[in-house]
Amino acid sequence: MWFSWRAFENIVVVCLCFAAIHPVTASVSVVDLLSSSPDFTILIRVLQRTGLIPVLNMDRNITFFAPPNSVLEKVPPSVDLPTLLRYLIVTDPIVSTNFTEHEQERVFFSELRAPAAPDFPTPIKISRIRSVTGAPDDGTGHRLKIGDANILRHDWLADNGVIHVIDRLVDIPETLCHEILERASQAGNTGFMSRIFLMHPWICILLAESQDTATALLPVNNAFSVFSDIELAYILSSGGHDDRLKLLGEHFLYSSIYRQNDTNGFGNIYPALSGSLVNMEATDNGRIRFNGEVNSLETDLIYQNGVIHTLPSLLTSYEYFEFTPRKYLHGLNAIRFINELEFHELDDNLDSLTARQTIFAPIDSSNTDSPSSDNTLLYHYSHFALPNLENRVIPSKLQLDSMNAFFQHVKVTNTKDGVFINNYARVCQQPVVVGETVIIAIDRPLLLPQSLSLVAGSLANELISVGIFRQLGLLDDLQVRGWTIFVPDDSAWESIGSVRKYFLKSPEIARQLFYSLMLKTPIYFDDITDNEHHYQDVAGNEITLRRGDSLDSVIITAPFTSYSQTIMLSDTDVLFDSGVIHTVKSVPIPEYIRITPRQLLKAEDVNVYVDLLDTTDLHSPVLADSSQYIILAPIDTALVFDNITAGMVNLVTQLGLHVLRRRSIRAGTFLDGISVYDSLVPGISMQVIQSMRDEYYILRIRSAQLTEMRLPVRILSHGQSTDGAEVYVVDRVLPMSLLVPIAGPKSWWQRHGVLVALGAAAGILTISVLSLFWFWVIFQGGRTWTRHRLITERMKNLIPFNRFQHNQPHINDMIISEESEDEDDDDDASENTPFLTSGNLGSRVTGEGAVASAEDTASTAERVELPTRTD
Structure with missing residues (x-):
């Protein structure tokens, strides 16, 4: 056996020697550093009560954002300090050198496990910003920031971690769904997308039950400017349920994904809720690029169970939603109309973008009913795409026996009060075009045209014609099938005077007239062109119609004859259930009706x-x-x-x-x-x-x-x-x-004698008047002058004589007496001989004698000047 106890002993000796040479020293923990400063006595007591001392002593490579006594003294008793302090313990060492030039903020994870996601650490976001003058920094002119809290002391190193002293506590973030709710209620920059999230609360319910995390990509409101108001209304309507889910699915990702997840800088792919894949790539400016083209506006907005990134545009294209007429009807709030179409299985073309049609869509209103029969629903459709809202009629899809296999029409009337359909339903807004379909929103459903008798009775200016129609029995709705009727207005009848009375007293002639005004084909004003079109009246006569020189005139011509009349139209396209009425300003009498x-x-x-x-x-x-x-x-x-x-x-x-x-x-x-x-x-x-x-x-x-x-x-x-x-x-x-x-020729004297006689009499009368006038002027003027001269002479002679004749009367009395005697004795004396009465002189003398006596007396008497009278 190659391993021996001798060798083991040698190893033990070597270790003991090494230990003797290098003695083991005690380490300094985060708690030790905090305990060494009097600024953290309150914090130490709180850490002891909450049991966080072992965590700070035993965990390695941690970061603790420590609030000093000055901060904790201001904390209300209701604040959950143990939870807040645990949130301030980060499981990674954070120093200023952790941040690169292109990464000025970063997401870390704390010791806290929030209730919304207890299996996941709660994120905390640290930013590195440039420090203001005089504020604490990390030695490079920068400082760290956590939430709203500033760092008072950076990089206080312990053996098992780093301490940063903060000037306030940091709140724990809310849940992801709570934040979206706040954004929706405040109608902020991402309010529209937030509303869409909240319209499907099952996402938040699912997120809460799974206790998982997620990433929400919220496009700002301007991102939805690619949609029209009607399309946005559709997205928020009940009919937009599926498209909302598609929109949410493209912008909602499983798990929390941060910018730092792109560790290699080449991007990563993550699955979306819809099943599609989203590429996320970190950019050099601290943003995230999604799918290679959309850069985030706000990045890494952290919450307990997720993260939010805001986007300037949608991750989906406009074509992704495939807007159809059905979706536009939802956006126009014609929900009941759609439901009726679906119930009657008349909604085949609502999803087609190639079907050429016009839809008159009644919007929902509390005081109107929706069309509820096949006929009324078909009457809201037309095979014709209405180009504009000018006055016109267009055929609907309604085809009845009463129209003799012709389509019933819909009338558009443009007035100063707005645009009306069939003079009844008001157009709410301009037509909307979706593919080949034109949708016209109206404020109430269209009513089918009434019977001929009711429509004719409502014509205010055609009472005479209606009366004749009724007397002749021509308002029979069963008889009229797909007809055109030209109805003369009252002014037309009044203009022909006696002719009207002739028709009223001749029923058969009147019937012939009105038969000529009824055509067996519904002809609308737009059908009448500059080219001649042949028709047949009710009596079987062939006629042609074409447009006249003026816009509201029609020329009626009987083929193979010279008979042609131009009639002026006063009202066109009055619809009834089996045809159309045009009112005219004249009575077109056919050639075969002779009036003598x-x-x-x-x-x-x-x-x-x-x-x-x-x-x-x-x-x-x-x-x-x-x-x-x-x-x-x-x-x-x-x-x-x-x-x-x-x-x-x-x-x-x-x-x-x-x-x-x-x-x-x-x-x-x-x-x-x-x-x-x-x-x-x-x-x-x-x-x-x-x-x-x-x-x-x-x-x-x-x-x-x-x-x-x-x-x-x-x-x-x-x-x-x-x-x-x-x-x-x-x-x-x-x-x-x-x-x-002018009974016969007259002589000159017979024609002018009276005038001559009158002129002569006037001349004689004028001459007589002038003669009498001049005679009176001459006679009276001569007499007055002679009398004045004689009196003057007498006064001259009597003035000196009166000096010796004191008993004579006053000269004024003599003058008066003289004039009286002169007037009384006109037969004996001349008109030029005055009488003078004075003293003993009483004889009658001539004027010449009187003057002579006065002169003789003056020669012997002394002339005495008489004083002037002052009375």
Whole structure:
């Protein structure tokens, strides 16, 4: 045996000698260092009470983030210090040199086993940041940071580990699902993805029950900008359940995966919850690159049972979701409509992107019901992809017997109040295009068009036509099958006046008219083009339709004839259950319906005038079927009142006064006032010169002798025959007095004598008045001047004489007396001889004598100046 006791003894001796040369020294533990400082007396007592002293003494290569007394003194009693202190014990030695240039933060694991994952150590994240001036650092200008706690003293080395003194305690992280819940409720940067996580709580339940860890990749909200609002609404709807799971499965990984897991720098592959594989590669800037193209925004956000990385975009592409019409209907909140389609098995094309169709989707509302029958559901479909919301009709998928195998249509109407479908359901938003499918969201389900009788009864401006339809029994819904009906509006009937009354009094003629307005094919406005299309009316007549020059006109032509009419449309595509109605602004009367002047007059109950015409030779040209005269027919009461009878000598003249003929090419109607018309009475013409209210017109009647009369006439009704005769029913008889000024030629004196006589009388009267005026002016003016001169002379002579005649009267009294005597004695004295009464002088003298006596007296008397009167 090669091994001997001698050799064993030698080995023992060598060991004892070595031990003697190198004696064993006692080691310094983490607890020893803490005990040597008075700053940790409270910490030592807590460690003793919690039983953590053996852990700190016996574990090797640990790191302890030790809070000093100043921190522990502020801790409330409710804080679980043993758990917090265990979380601060890391199972790896951490010094500043552990961090490389490209790795400024790192995840480590503590001694704590959190309740959410008791089989896994709780992660703790340490960062190395640049230290501010004056703050503690690790000797290189940097310092470590754990959570919100700063390091007051770095790298305090013990034999079994490292101590870092911190300025505050560090909270234990929450669970992964708790953090996602917080993010969802706060609507933060990752709120949308967090909402999707919470819509499937079984993930958190499964994670809690398995007590395992996981990695959640949360794209930020902007990552979902690739989806439209409707697509996002679909993802959050009940119909988006499967796609949400696919989205979650691509962004939820088994176990906690940190950046440091890429130890070699070439990346690692990890399985996702969906079964796909995700490649994770550490980058030089401290981030993670996923699948070679998506770099993380936030990295290694640690929690008790997992980790979160935020991403700027999704790990899946847009095409991954394969959006279909069904998904868009969910996004538009048309859930009940989808359920009805699925129940009736009419949802085949909802998952097709190539099916060309339009879907009118009623969105869910609390006050509306969803379509619940096959017919109503098919009426919400169309084989036609609606390009826009302009006014139009499109065929639905509904095909009924009442439409005679034609598809029922849906009408789109664009108004100032919005866009409506069938004038009932409002369009909620612009059409959505998914593949070849157009989806139009409406606020309520579409109703099937009503019966003809109900639709016709609701036409507000076509009451006359509807009344005729009803009287003729043409509103029978069983009779009408797939028809097009042109319905004249009330203004159209009023414009033809007497013709309307003729149709009302002639049922068979009215039936022929309305049969020509009914076609045996449903024709919608868009079907009428510039090219002619042949159709058949209810009576079996062939007609063609084409678009007119204006956008709202249609030209109707009867083949093989010259008959062609242009009708203006006022309302188009009024749908009913077995066809379509177009309302028109005129009454298109077919060529085979002949209307004569006699029929129009009879329709207006103008019987007396017609009977009188029949007694004369005028009836042949005036009432002929081909007549083109203008007839002003007085009503019966007017003729009776004016005693117009067949026995009148001038009856032909009286009746001919009411019939006008055109001078030249027809231009407008008589009431337009454009042309002058000659009556059947030679030399008399008429023209409408003014239109007044209540159908009153002013007629200007002229004769060949240039005499003119204006006569107000009320037009009670009017109509036009097939060949162009115009019939007007008037309220009065044109008087025979119109004929008096033009009964025969007159002489010049007969025509102008009265005017000459009146002019002469006026001249004589004017001359007489002027003569009398000048005579009075001259007579009165001469008399006044003579009297004034004589009085002046007398005053000059009497002034000196009065000095010696104190008993004479005052000169004013003499003047008055003189004037009185002069007026009383006009027969004896001349008008120029005044009388002067003074003292003893009482004799009558002439003017010359009076002047002479005054002069003689003045020669012998002394002239004395009289004082001036001041009174």
